[in-house]
């Protein structure tokens with residue numbers, strides 16, 4: 001890593017990721033299929049570091065969103081795991097995928113035709129079913145044509161079939177959107193075309209429900225693709241989700257303290273005015289680092305286990321916090337989010353989602369890894 005002059009970094013606890021991985025590994029559904037998702041730079045946690053740690057822990061399959069992400073992992077010598085590429089990829093990507101042994105999750109006819117054009121004996125694919133999310137995937141009405149296609153193209157082997165839930169949080173409800181999607185998917189996978197394939201459907205929100213309810217897990221015997229949970233969060237709160245450990249903490253320090261008289265305003269636009277003589281801590285991390293501007297006058301940071309309000313507008317390189325009640329604040333450590341200030345709560349304050357908070361941490365913020 002290049003020399004860092006700014007006391008701002010994210011701490012990544014790889015041991016927490018492994019703890020979360022093992023929790024999911026211990027579930028019934030993971031025995032069917034288990035694909036940790038390391039797309040989007042492992043949700044901001046550093047794909048190569050995370051993938052290497054998982055492979056060392058005997059992980060056999062990884063999921064990425066882009067062909068480029070799969071190539072990046074292969075170039076880093078991650079040669080043993082199967083890598084599934086979930087995103088849509090055009091015809092230029094097919095040969096690259098063949099030569100890098102990346103397995104496409106095919107979600108449309110054009111993509112399938114492109115694969116056929118370059119198919120070699122042993123070319124493997126997973127087929128994605130659009131069971132109701134209406135983003136990617138083949139429709140139930142496509143299945144007969146798919147049967148004909150695969151009958152005529154024996155070089156291409158279907159090894160997996162999957163779907164993705166639009167509202168996995170409601171999997172425990174008998175008449176929710178997930179129940180409807182499961183009905184569609186369960187019918188489709190009865191077709192002989194999918195008789196010898198692995199079946200997978202569940203992200204973190206769904207997996208957390210399945211872990212809580214073994215009857216549900218038996219009713220829907222499909223495997224897991226876990227992203228958010230691997231990094232310590234869940235969109236559903238259960239006893240199981242409370243055992244997950246957040247892996248990323250965004251840390252900085254108070255680099256200077258300004259005395260501001262009552263009635264004076266701070267930061268761009270002067271959106272915060274001191275109601276008393278105040279001490280303002282300046283923290284060298286801003287929206288260019290991934291701190292949401294929506295936290296302006298709205299969010300808080302943790303300093304020595306105390307919640308301290310963010311005041312004024314978050315700037316590109318700086319965030320201002322009111323440290324009037326923190327004695328000797330200069331140089332004290334600040335946690336924007338992490339083990340003390342969970343990213344899902346920060347997301348709530350910023351009117352966004354945990355995924356966004358984790359993946360928006362920009363490249364200029366160094367990642368520091370803790371393994372134990």
Ligand SMILES: Cc1ncc(COP(=O)(O)O)c(C=O)c1O
Nearest residue numbers: 037086164203204225226227228
């Ligand atoms: C197809 C697919 N499967 C699984 C996941 C993992 O979801 P989660 O991070 O909620 O576990 C994603 C994430 O967006 C996805 O797109």
